[in-house]
Amino acid sequence: MHIDARDLPNHSTIEGDICIVGAGAAGISIALDWSKTGKKVILLEGGGFKYESQLQDLYKGESTGQQYYPLHGTRLHYFGGTTGHWSGFCSPFDDIDFTKRDWVPDSGWPISKEDLDPFYIKAQKALQLGPFEYDLSYWQKEIENLNAFPLDKKVVWNKMWQFNRARFGNLYKEEIVNSNTIHLYTYANVVNILANENVSQVKSLEVKNHAGKTHTVKAKQFILASGAIQNARMLLTSNSQVKQGLGNDNDVVGRYFMEHLEISTSELWLLKPFPTDLYKYNGKPRAELAITTEAQLENKILNGTLSLNPLSYSKHLTPRMEILQGDDYKERFENYKKDLVEAGEKAKLENSGSIERAFELDVRIEQAPNPNSRITLSAEKDALGVPRISLHWDLTDLDKNSIRKINQLVGIEAGKANLGRMKLKDFLRDENDNSWPADTNAGWHHMGTTRMNNDPKKGVVNENCQVHGINNLHVAGSGCFTTSGAANPTLTLVALSLRLSDYLKEKII
Template sequence: MLADLRSLDSNQTFDTPICIIGAGIAGLTLARRLLALGWSVLLVESGGTDFETRVQNLSAGGEIGHPYYDLDSVSLRMLGGTTAIWGGRCAELDPVDFETRAWVPHSGWPFGLAELRPYYDQALKIFQVPAPAADRRSMADCLPLLQSLDRDDLAVGFWSFDDVADRFAAPRIGDVLDHPRCRVLTHATVTALHLDPGASFVSSATIRDVSGKCATVTARHFVLALGGIENPRLLLASCDVAAAGIGNDRDLVGRFFMEHPHARGGRVSGPGIWELLRTFGRRHRTGTASHAALLRLSETAQERTRSLNSAITLGLRQPEAARQALIARSYAALKHNLDATSTNRRLWRMTKRGLRWLNEATHPLRPWLAIKSGQAEVAVIVRAEQAPNPDSRVTLADERDALGMPRTLLDWNFTALDKHSVRSLVEALGTALTRDNLGELGPADWLDENGPLWHTDPKISAHPIGGYHHMGTTRMADDPAHGVVDRHGRVHGVANLHIAGSSVFPTGGWANPTLTIAALALRLGDRFGPFA
């Protein structure tokens, strides 16, 4: 049942077996699994069925580290959450991402890929994309260059694309909204969790709305599914019993903020650029899904060079020094400057489809003309893994939002390992191109020893800074000295509080987190088991 806090009497108390806070992909996937297991669920969402500026402004915050997007633009407060502006990329983490790597401080998950394997298989069905092994076979068959490059220090990886728009938005989640054992409460922002006097369990949660309405939730279990910025914000702000915030006895809540930062790794020239663009600069449809190929360092090369599991692709881009083209500026304005209402999202998707059609219809003439005239180059596009870094963190600012919650302060930082890993990958690609007589690679200037730890290039991507992937801020570890939650997502020391989503990732790899978020949510649901 769908209910709106604004239309209810104020100061109500909702009592439920389990309360999920946040109705994005993590919250909705978990809710579906729990409903299937017989639970009654209260799903609490800060926004409504579509984008609303007044509610979205609650996410505004400050930044003091490496420049980032405005915080009120990177996670949406509405049913379906940020999946409303998701590009549909699905990929699994690699086995190495779960391992403790001696050269990567704070690396290692409490479990390996094998434990998540059955849940990945189930999550793939949610997005209607095939298993990675099937992708690899079909893509290699139609793109022989992949077989040539997938050796020595390089390995090929893939994204698969979910082509269904707004898969988790209100029109497509009727099974949840209409379920007799599910109440979905919108315009209900949780502003505080309250611990019992012994600080061992959450006794209640306070919910409020910008309209002035308020209520209380009591539950046997609470699950936070608010994302990598808002999860730590709520824990830190809930300090009436635990002075440092819930789960923050070891000062770990909010630390280890990671993204998938984007950058230009260099440019490629030579006889093989057309085959490289055909292979890596476009999507390829095989069977019922479309896919895109990428390159990363092999596990052996990562260990030898002591590098992270970053990824690169190749694409036609303007040189960094060029004035950004009108069509690129217009697309960026549509994507970043318009509110993410359903109407504007349709406009953005139409524009995106049109640009993709134009790219396909004019290939290879347009790339040839652009390169020959100097208006474009074959750029190395970096989508990097970040090393877990305790100094990269989310904290609370002195300023408060309209509901009285402290706003967020993001201090996003890089390490020398982040840059070194990109340089190692770019060097490996350059070696492979020379070996196969495909061309030469000129590394980007910022990769020099004396360059900055990271350099953002506004022309490298429609998302030039990063992928809107917020990971690590309530990281998972068996030992409470090293993580906020245990291997099951339960907050250490708090019996009935769990966290879902990418904020529990100890490391991020190169893969977009969406598929792993869904897999972990399914796994968490099974952890609760059948309702009793």
């Protein structure tokens, strides 16, 4: 069922069993998981069914620290959320990502990979990916010519990825609009969360839109699923009862903002031609070169991978951190896509059918948890009267040293195997150099602002994604990640959301 909140009489009260804020990958996955329970699901979406610059403007904010993309250009504000323009590359987190590593400050989730595995299987379905199979040997039987580089398996392994650019807004609109139990409200921006007197339970949400309407939403259980930055913003701005915002008694909300660093770090020159189908971006399952748990432990580094890009192509690319700067988000994104196409055309002209032997290696690495990398509220307000956000993105020496070491480890193994020779980019040569290059790109992956830890002093949510101290308020999405893993976040955030969904079913049904 679909209701446009602009058409409701002003000051309406909306009531249901469970209320989900945000119809993106996380929110839609949970809503659909509840559709057969017979319970009334309220799904609140701030936007409509398509892109509107007025809505997108609500995401604007300021950034300090390491250069970041303009914030309103990193998330989409309408039904389907950011799956409306994501790239669709998926891989699960590794076992090590969930463990406490003494060289990674604040690492260690209260849950293990095993706890998530059943939900990864469900998440694969929600994202319309293939089977939950990420072993190279499985895919070698399915697809021809997936030849792995002959590198020492004690140091380097092949981390598999699947790909599907699932646009939730298109895929699931009909099912949700036709559902009797899911009540989707569009143009329903949550601007405030109101708790009971002793702030142990949410009483209601306040919803606003550009039509000047304000509504109240009541439910037994509430889930914030509006993206890592917006979820933290909502908790921080709900400060009429507690000055520091809800769930923020220990000043953790908004801290530990993490991204995946995606930077061109080295070149690999193969000594002989080698079939590289396994490493190609061609829409099929593919691999990235990853560092084994043992080697991470021995070298005290973060988890990261290297992916191959033909040098003939990558040398023509403009750093996307540069191309995407500017106010006009749509125009910038078109320029970015044009740059990719033009680089491809130039590479084709230069190659004239020869087999690639020179590759750029791009790192994809977790960012070490860092309390100084954070979002706070800015003094400026948006059109609905909500304080905008301010991001301070802060990287550490551990991030940089790990990037250098990952490249060195792969380089040594490529040399030993007589596969090829590697050349580090200048910014990685000097161990005392802590600068970051102009193409310090990020993956558009927002993580960690409402991190999971069973100790309220160290986390915003507990192992069940419940906000500490507020028994009917939960957070869904990558904001709950304690550490960010090497893999892109969406598969894991959908799995975690479905785990939360199951937990709440036990509570309510």
